[in-house]
Amino acid sequence: MARIKPQALLIQSKKKKGSTRVSLATIITCNILVILVLLSLYATYNHFYKRPTSQLGEELMNTENTKDGGAVKKFDLPGYAIIETSKGSITVELHKDSSPEFVDKFLDLCQKGYFKGMLFHRVIKHFFIQGGDPHYLRAAEGWTLQGKSNGQLSTSLNSPKHEAFMLGTSKTKPNAKGFEIFITTAPIPELNDKLNVFGQVIKGEEIVQEIEEVDTDEHYRPKSPVEIVNITLKHEP
Structure with missing residues (x-):
């Protein structure tokens, strides 16, 4: 079998590496997905943790439960x-x-x-x-x-x-x-x-x-x- 010269091996290795490059479209798609995930997390944070106290209190006051045979009751104040x-x-x-x-x-x-x-x-x-x-x-x-x-x-x-x-x-x-x-x-x-x-x-x-x-x-x-x-x-x- 004929021996491959070192210079030929180097050229062949470069050709193989070139074939595994990530395309520009793939990079853009990945970046868009990351941005969407970050925006979703930010929106969730704003909704649950940065609501006004008065709004949160109002929601608690209007909270209803269906225990005791389905009876609906508002959040209890001292009675x-x-x-x-x-x-x-x-x-x-x-x-x-x-x-x-x-x-x-x-x-x-x-x-x-x-x-x-x-x-x-x-x-x-x-x-x-x-x-x-x-x-x-x-x-x-x-x-x-x-x-x-x-x-x-x-x-x-x-x-x-x-x-x-x-x-x-x-x-x-x-x-x-x-x-x-x-x-x-x-x-x-x-x-x-x-x-x-x-x-x-x-x-x-x-x-x-x-x-x-x-x-x-x-x-x-x-x-x-x-x-x-x-x-x-x-x-x-």
């Missing part, structure tokens, strides 16, 4: 409030479905510590106990004292939402910065157009009655202060 007073604790169930606007405002104020140290500044037997910001004391003064003096203390249950031990706030100044709370101590249907009910006492009725029995002056102000020490929010009573 109970424990009003700690200098006389004892009062547990209130909040009406999140029927009075969401007032419950939301009440929850927000509680989280900010708004009611801490405030007093029950008006106590009227067989009517209600009233607490909250004393600067807005006159907001409901007219209709509360008028109702008391005229003896409008019906025991009828024509308006169950204003029965005894209901938690509400005044309708007199809906845009006021202050927020007063009333706990009724008797069925008072006359308050239909005066009081926004957003909760009901489920524990501590005896504490409400004890506050109702304190000595008051001629303006129904307790002679001995009854304080709201704090309000704690709970998901369960």
